[in-house]
Every structure is written in structure tokens, then in C-alpha cells.
Amino acid sequence: MFKRISVQHLTTGMYIYEMCGPWISHPFWRSAFLLTDASDLQRLRKSKVTEVWIDPARGKDIAPGVPCVVWDPQQTSDPDRTPPTAKPQARPLAAIDTAPTSLGKELHTAMALCEQSRDAMLDMFSEARMGRAIGMDMAENLVNEITGSVLRSPDALLSVARLKTADNYTYMHSVAVSGLMVALARKLGHDEAAVRRAGMAGLLHDLGKAHMDPAILNKPGQLTDAEFAHIKGHPRAAYDLLCGSSDMDATVLDACLHHHERLDGGGYPDGLGGDEISLLARMTAICDVYDAITSDRPYKKGWPPSESLRRMAEWTGTHLDKRLFETFVKTVGIYPVGSLVRLQSERLAVVSEPSVKSLTAPRVVVFYCTQSQRNLSPQLVDLSQPGQDRIVCQEDPGEWPFTHLETLWRKGAAATA
Template sequence: MAKVMRLERRRLDVDQLQLGMFVCELDRPWESTDFMFQGFLLDDRATLEAVRECCRHVYVDDFRQVEMPAVTVVSTAQSDLPAVPLRDEIAPAERSHARSAALVEDVFAAVRIGRGIDARACREVVQQSLDSLLRNESALLWLSRIRSVDAYTSQHCLAVSVMAMGFGRHLGLERAALEELGIAGLLHDVGKIGLDQSILNKPGRLEPDEFEHVKSHAQLGYWMLRGSAGMAVAVLDAAHGHHERLDGQGYPQRLDETQISQPTRIISIVDCFDAITSHRVYDAARTVKEAFQILMDLRGSHFDTSLVVRFIEWLGIFPVGTLVELHTGEVALVLEKHPRWQLRPKVVVLLDEQGRRCTPRLIDLAKVSADGLSQPYRITVGLADGERGLSMADPQLQALLASRELLAELEDQPISNDPAQGQR
């Protein structure tokens, strides 16, 4: 009897793809795309749409196809606040961000003189930040990218707080859990205030005893928070355990995966991502793609695998507040992500094809928009903060992003087909 051969690999047009299929080959070289792995599961709608945008056909491996569970929606308090346009949320987000920044400085000052931390004040500013996120996520996300190396710890805490809440919302957590995540992010590194700052901010490689000193911030933070009334268990756990690892090789307690809570796992991922993509005294900022690759390499050992995948799914390949290069050679800043299409955010062009500063010009990649040769605009690569002479700490960029009037003017501009329009 002839043996029946089962096909393992077959070609499909991208409009035939379904969730649960495993893509094993594209119709173009992998290195010319933004996909991080040569083979991946279509386990979410964003990835499916990204493949459809990039390719005309692909090959799928039927042996590796999985049945996707029905999507369940967890009820949250998001619907209490109506969504608003980015330009209308800029001012409220800026006020919320300023209050949060002032609170973090107050917390750090209180810790330095041995006073307790005001848990109620922390919750109030986190609630305001969460309200802003629920109205328009992009506004507070890009504000959290504006920072100075000199104030890294406090600004890092602000960013982790905002991203943790945004990620938690994507996971479908209830409002109370989102608030606790926000407070946990805000205070997860408070123990660093108790360290020798010359060691913490040392530009070069740390000696073994210096590294042990820096590692003590997790225990110090836990003691500080435990001595302050009204701190939720999730907040204490995150400060104590955000450097624990699923394989039991983390610090300070060498917990295993059964002992690390979900909030702590979330804070650990966000903390790592923000650190990698930020300028620090001992390391330059790296690209989002590099940060995602590191998270994926460490999944299962350091970080929760499913949460890493969901985090990348939420943040997107080109997150708000990151620099990107367009196919024209122009450099732009991602202003607002599209709710469905990761590769089609709204961007503001800042440098022309020759790398010169130009009058800011909005391009909405989700709309039909073409360059002077009638080629559709597309992002070719993500850049690290500071590349091409552009940084989120640049006053000109901050003025652009903080100006509600300018954003309104930009959003009202018609989409231009001429990349030279507005050049100086």
C-alpha cells in the first residue's frame, strides 16, 4: 500500500491567512522585514495584519498550526472615559505627567531624610495618569520618553508606571489592578535612593562588590515601602522582586517561577525594556528592535514567555515616541499608533532626505500617501534615541510635542505627496 504523504509546507496568499497558522517562509528575505524570527505563529491580529501589509504570499507549516482559543474580553473601567483625539489630550497628559514627576521627586526627598512615603498621594497621581491613558494612550506614552540622563532614575520610574498601566490595560486587567501596577512602577526603584550615588552613576563597568551594592536596592526598596502605611502587597512585591528570574537565578531572594506574581512579572519586563531603550550614564540607548530581541532571548529564563509576547504585541514594532527612517531617507518621530495596523502609525517628519532639519510635516501612514515617485510611504527601520542628531531631550522636539496648537495645525494639514514640502 502506498504511503500517504502529508504536506508540511504550502503557499498561501496573505488574504488566506488565519490566526493559528505558522509562517515558515516569506516572499522576500527575512532581513528586509521587521519580523524578529525566521518563522513565527500568527497568534494575534496585529501580527496577521503586519504580514498582510508586508507580503503578497507566504508559506505556512501545517504541522505547526495550532487551534486558537476564543478571545475573551475582560471587563474594565476603560469605557467610563470617552476616547479623545491626541491633540485634545496633550494638555491634560502634560499636567498629569508634571504632577507625577513632582511627586517622584517628593518621594525621593522624603526617603533621603528618613520619612515615610505618602501612599495616598501616589495613588492620586497614578489615577490621573490612568485616566489620561484611557482617554488617549499615545499622549502620555510619548511624554514618558522625554527625559534627561541626569534624572534617569526618577524619569525611568515615571515611564515604567505609565507603560505598566498601558500594558495591563492591553491584558484586560481591572482598574484597581491597573492602579496598583502604576504605583508599583512608580516606586519599584525607590531603593536606589539609598545607594551610594557615585557607584550607581559610575560610567564604567562595576566591580563585583560595587555590583552587589547596586543589587541591594531591591531589598532596600522593600524595607522602605514596608515601613510606609497603605502600600499594597503588589507594590511591595514589585520593588522586592523585579530582578527575580523565573529560573531562580535572580536577586535578592532567588525566587522561582511559582513565587513571582503577575504584577512583578509585568514590572520586570517593562523595567528591562525601558532601561535598554533609554540613555544611561553607562550605556547608550538601543533600538526598540534590539530591546525586543533581548526580551525574546530571555523569555522562559528571566521573563514570562506569554507576557513578553503580549508586551511586544501591545507596544508595537514602532512605539509612540520612537524615531524611524522612512523609505525616502527622511527621519520621523512616531506620534500616534494605529489601533489596528502596527506598521502604519502617524508620524511627524523632522529630517529631510539629506538629514537636514525641516519644517515638521505630518504623514498618516494609515491613509493613502505617496512620495514624489508615487511610492507609498513606509517605515524601513527604527532608530535609537539620539541617532541622526535627534533626541527626545531636544528642546525643539519637546516644543513640538508639547504644543497643542501645533499638533492641531499638523493634524489639519492635508497629506502631502511631496517630501520636499516645507524644507528650509
């Protein structure tokens, strides 16, 4: 016998059999579990889920007088008492709106998706640390939602996911790499199934870090040889963990195991080189490196996107696949959203949206004059239009005292919604 109750009547010790609502409405990797942690109870009450099904046979029952809907599987189901499905209420990709839209319109959805995805990944890493098998249903749900957002407007999710902190890096890195993989696969012309495999590889590639020593993983200084050897074990740990999932795709498993291999054979864990490294693993390597070096980490500040792309270009041929990297640059743009740039007019601007016409002429929000050293009234400018200013270089935001760049590019994107 199952009971549907309000989340306000939930208490620790109850067994949640199913959340009432789509997966994206709640922050948990699992859809069914024994509620033992008070912090999980608070997270659930703050989510968009208003009701859950509980199984009193596997946990605490409700107190007398608490309103509920009862469903007994031994009796004829009442159409007004929708029984639990025992399955996560996922939205298949076919049911997700993928019609292209503007960056401004997609931003709000992307922000909510990143928040939910971060919590889901945190929960999944916790499950992995405890040695529990990873169910692929929830991973597929997350990849579907990420894919839908990227198809609607690729720059929205990628821009928001880049705004991670050192504290949530591990979880948001997985989400960001998944989005980058979906965008790259689309740019390469892959079919829907291949795009979803790419998203899954990006989402799961670092799951092995759940078994790494947090003190080493987050060490602010240089690693010793022994510490680096420990960290190099995370691809194999991910592979071993995911092999326990019966429906795991073999190419995704391979990408999780070999995304740190190098074309010159100098990578790990197996020292593969050249064509020995699969296409999906080579794609994952590029997306993983880009998000890692553009992000703030406990031991170093992230590089600006343009500097990151310049460095990565130097690593092609030895570390990264040159052809795939060239396509990747077209995917993220030479000046990704949020980049601080200097214009020929000696004004500074922040990139608010790529241009469909030119990689070097995005839409920007001009806001500062370097000659007079004063703030300007923010102005949205499409550099791809005839007679407009042009970018001469990208600036390092760390060398300027600006703290409002994120607000500027978001307002600029919203203005084109």
C-alpha cells in the same frame, strides 16, 4: 487655631497644615510639613497653589497686619471660612475624566502631570532617605492621575515620560514605569483595582534606591562586584521601607521586592524562578527593563525603542515572560511615538501617533530625503492608508545630526487633535 494665607506671605519656619487646592497643583509629596528650606518656599510660590493653611501652634505665626482667614476648631465654623481638611485633596479615579481623546489633546496635560510627578517623586525619595514613613495617600493620588491620563490617551504620558534626562532619571523612571504598568494591565484586561495596583507597583518599585550610594548609582563606568552587590540591595530596601505603610497591598510589596527576579532563577534578591515569580512582578520586570534601556543613563546612551524590543525578545523565556512581553509590544507599539524611521521611498520620518489599524503603519511626519540629503517640508502621513509609503527599518537618532525630532512628533500629534 489655623490661618489661611497667601503663599506670598509664607516664610520659612511656618508649619504648612494643608495646601488649598488639588494635590496635582503643588510639587510636594507631603501635604503637611514644617517649611524649613528656602528652595521649597520658592517651588511652592512658583506652583499653582495660591493659598495655604498654616498652624501657628507648630511653627511661626504671621506678622501683624498680614491678611488671613482664621478658623478655630473650638468655635462653630463659618461657611465662608472653609476649614482645613487635614487630608490631601485628592481626586479619586471615579472623579477623573477618562474618556478617550487624541494624543494631541492629551499632550499638554501629560506634560504638566510629568512635571508635577517628577517633583513629587523627588520629594518622596528625599523623605525615604531621611527614614520617614511613606504615606500612601499621596501615592494613590499620583497613580490616579497617571491612570486617568493613560486611559484618555496612553501614548501621551508614555511619550513625554520617555524624554527624561540622566539627572532626573531616577524620579521620571518611576513615573514612566507606572504609566507603562497601567497601559499593560489595561491591555491584559485587568479590572480597575488590578490596574491601580499595577500603577502603584511601577511607581514604588525603585524606592529602595533612595538608600543606595549616589556615587555608585550614578557611576559612569562599569560597577565592581562590590558596587553591584550594593545596588542589588535596592529591592529589599524598598520592601523594608514600604512595609511600614499599614495600607500597602501585599502584591505591590511583592512586585517591589521581586522585579529583578528571572524566569531561569538567575535574578535577585531571592533567586526565584518560573511560577514562583508573581504576575505583577513579571509585569514590573518588563516595564522596568524597557524604560531603563531606552533611557539615557550616566553610564550609557539609551537604545532606540525598536532595538530595545528586539533585545528584550531575545531575553524572553530566560529573563522575561514571553506571553506578557508579546502583550507589552502591542501596548507600546513596534514603532513607539518619537521613533526615527526610514521609509521605502528613502525618506526619513518621525512617528507621531500609533495607528489603530496596524502596529507597523503609524502616523509619521516625513521631513528628510536621504538620497538628496536635504530637509523636506514636514508632512504628516498616515501609513495605514492605502497606497502610502511603508517603513523598512528604524534608524538610530544618535547617528544623525537632527535635534528637532521631539518638536516634529509633537506638532504631528497636535495636528490630529
